[in-house]
Amino acid sequence: MKKNCTESPICSKCGNTQSIICGLNDTDKNEISYRKDDGIYKKGDIIFKEGNNAHNLFCVHKGKIKLSKLGKDGKEQIVRFAKSGDILGYRSLLSNEPYHATATAMEESEICVIPKEVFQKIVEDNYKLSLNLIQLLSKDLKSAEQHLIDVAQKTVRERISEALLLLITSFGYLADGKTINVHMTRSEIADLAGTTTETTIRTLSQLSHDGIISLEGKNIVITNHTELIRNTNTYD
Amino acid sequence: MKKNCTESPICSKCGNTQSIICGLNDTDKNEISYRKDDGIYKKGDIIFKEGNNAHNLFCVHKGKIKLSKLGKDGKEQIVRFAKSGDILGYRSLLSNEPYHATATAMEESEICVIPKEVFQKIVEDNYKLSLNLIQLLSKDLKSAEQHLIDVAQKTVRERISEALLLLITSFGYLADGKTINVHMTRSEIADLAGTTTETTIRTLSQLSHDGIISLEGKNIVITNHTELIRNTNTYD
DNA sequence: CGTCAGCTTGATTACTTTCAATTGTTGTGG
DNA sequence: CCACAACAATTGAAAGTAATCAAGCTGACG
Numbered sequence: 322m323k324k325n326c327t328e329s330p331i332c333s334k335c336g337n338t339q340s341i342i343c344g345l346n347d348t349d350k351n352e353i354s355y356r357k358d359d360g361i362y363k364k365g366d367i368i369f370k371e372g373n374n375a376h377n378l379f380c381v382h383k384g385k386i387k388l389s390k391l392g393k394d395g396k397e398q399i400v401r402f403a404k405s406g407d408i409l410g411y412r413s414l415l416s417n418e419p420y421h422a423t424a425t426a427m428e429e430s431e432i433c434v435i436p437k438e439v440f441q442k443i444v445e446d447n448y449k450l451s452l453n454l455i456q457l458l459s460k461d462l463k464s465a466e467q468h469l470i471d472v473a474q475k476t477v478r479e480r481i482s483e484a485l486l487l488l489i490t491s492f493g494y495l496a497d498g499k500t501i502n503v504h505m506t507r508s509e510i511a512d513l514a515g516t517t518t519e520t521t522i523r524t525l526s527q528l529s530h531d532g533i534i535s536l537e538g539k540n541i542v543i544t545n546h547t548e549l550i551r552n553t554n555t556y557d
Numbered sequence: 558m559k560k561n562c563t564e565s566p567i568c569s570k571c572g573n574t575q576s577i578i579c580g581l582n583d584t585d586k587n588e589i590s591y592r593k594d595d596g597i598y599k600k601g602d603i604i605f606k607e608g609n610n611a612h613n614l615f616c617v618h619k620g621k622i623k624l625s626k627l628g629k630d631g632k633e634q635i636v637r638f639a640k641s642g643d644i645l646g647y648r649s650l651l652s653n654e655p656y657h658a659t660a661t662a663m664e665e666s667e668i669c670v671i672p673k674e675v676f677q678k679i680v681e682d683n684y685k686l687s688l689n690l691i692q693l694l695s696k697d698l699k700s701a702e703q704h705l706i707d708v709a710q711k712t713v714r715e716r717i718s719e720a721l722l723l724l725i726t727s728f729g730y731l732a733d734g735k736t737i738n739v740h741m742t743r744s745e746i747a748d749l750a751g752t753t754t755e756t757t758i759r760t761l762s763q764l765s766h767d768g769i770i771s772l773e774g775k776n777i778v779i780t781n782h783t784e785l786i787r788n789t790n791t792y793d
Numbered sequence: 794c795g796t797c798a799g800c801t802t803g804a805t806t807a808c809t810t811t812c813a814a815t816t817g818t819t820g821t822g823g
Numbered sequence: 824c825c826a827c828a829a830c831a832a833t834t835g836a837a838a839g840t841a842a843t844c845a846a847g848c849t850g851a852c853g
Contacts, residue, residue, distance in 0.1 A: 390702065390703075392706040392707075392709065392710040393706075393710040393715075393790055393791075394790075396710055398705070398706045398709055398710065400702050400705065400706075412695045412699075415688075415691050415692070415695060416691075416695040416696070418695075418699075421702065448684050448687070451687045451691060452651075454691055455652075455687060455690055455691055455694065456651070456652050458691060458698060459648045459651060459652040459654075459694060460652070461698055462648065462694060462698045462701060463648075465698060465701040465702055465705060466626065466636050466657065466658070466701055468705055469634070469636065469704055469705045469708060470626055470628040470634045470636075471628075472705060472708055472709040473628065473634055473708040473709075473751035474628040474632055474634065474751065475629055476808075476809095477808080477809070479629075506830090507831075507833095508831080508832095516809075517809075517810060517811080518831090518832085519809090519810075519833080519834085520808095520809060520810070522833060523809095523833090523834085526833085554629055555629075712840075712841090713840080713841065742798090742799065742800090743799075743800065743801095744800095752841075752842090753841075753842060754799090754800085755800095755801080755841090755843085756840095756841060758800065758801060758802085759801090759802085759841095
């Protein structure tokens with residue numbers, strides 16, 4: 322399932338300006354291109370597992386990934402998502418710790434695999450990159466803390482509304498501009514909102530009944546975005 | 558409430574080896590010593606407020622600080638603690654954002670105040686420091702994600718047990734080796750565990766009845782640490 | 794000695810989970 | 824293409840958990 326990367330240096334497809342790796346000099350880019358592998362992961366494939374030793378940096382080329390941790394009684398909690406242009410595993414590599422979460426492909430995904438030592442050497446050589454990493458970490462931390470409050474204090478309806486909005490900001494809409502561009506099972510939405518499958522189903526159908534969303538097969542269509550936001554009971 | 562710092566360069570008291578700022582060269586240390594102020598904050602004083610523009614780095618010299626965010630309906634959620642040797646506000650300074658939380662002194666505290674531009678200049682000049690910051694951020698993020706799972710999936714009894722353990726790791730014990738070295742109101746413990754004051758009281762007295770803790774005035778004494786851990790229902 | 798904040802207890806209410814049962818969907822091998 | 828197995832979605836009813844509301848209590852302090 323691996324082939325050499327034929328792309329131009331450093332995943333040109335991976336959102337050129339987005340990716341944190343952009344801004345490297347040519348030597349480093351070539352080093353990465355030379356050393357990396359491309360992996361194709363099918364839906365449901367595990368990219369890395371919580372607790373395993375971290376040997377690689379993953380650069381998402383295409384696809385959707387969920388990051389989850391195991392909680393009480395083995396219940397899954399989705400902590401965040403990654404998509405094209407995002408990098409995974411950098412935190413574990415930087416702090417020399419095992420992967421802190423499990424990464425699972427939500428659909429067929431192309432992911433470049435960059436060996437630990439290559440990444441580490443480049444971070445050491447690139448002061449600018451380390452500043453980018455700091456910004457990235459700050460952002461992740463900020464949203465983790467916000468997520469904490471959401472889960473801690475909100476009702477299920479509020480959390481599910483919040484989860485839908487997170488899906489929108491993470492993956493956007495289809496061409497119609499109102500259908501969320503991702504397929505998740507009810508159970509996965511539950512793992513994101515921190516509730517049960519049954520309650521998720523009931524709440525979604527309630528939101529649908531209230532004209533805020535519309536459930537069309539596997540798709541969730543946002544019919545009243547303003548009201549959805551109001552439902553999260555957040556005042557930023 | 559401010560006086561010039563008379564201490565040796567860079568808060569020698571602030572846990573010499575602990576503080577992230579250690580390892581700087583003498584020039585930078587002197588720059589900081591010269592530019593910083595010392596502040597004394599009384600119990601309940603606010604050091605900085607969520608949403609305000611970040612102008613300073615705070616280096617805790619002595620005392621205990623709680624970091625909290627406002628949630629739904631203005632309910633407070635404690636996100637973490639800081640104590641002697643910890644630094645506050647660095648994330649906002651690095652990412653040029655407002656303070657993401659409110660810092661409140663839990664008891665009389667001495668805190669050095671280092672202006673933004675001094676900190677920024679030093680970070681720019683010190684590659685090693687930026688790596689330290691990355692590690693710090695990684696650690697914070699890790700615990701934030703763990704906290705998320707705890708709050709999302711655990712019962713109140715488990716969360717309160719968890720909260721007590723966090724107090725122990727944050728502040729330690731008194732000399733007797735079993736009394737938690739911090740005074741918090743029931744309502745603050747509730748804000749930490751993400752529940753209400755009444756439920757906190759009931760749960761604490763239940764834990765006390767079960768012989769796991771003992772409530773002695775304002776103090777909480779851990780009488781059965783093993784059982785307290787078992788109560789968190791965590792398996793690391 | 795009164796007051797106020799923090800602490801406690803009880804009763805009621807509301808929200809979610811859990812359990813159980815059914816239906817719908819999808820992918821696979823014959 | 825059908826039948827079957829496995830997974831996903833749905834619905835109802837019962838049980839549990841924690842929040843809310845209301846009312847005393849307690850102790851520190853001016």
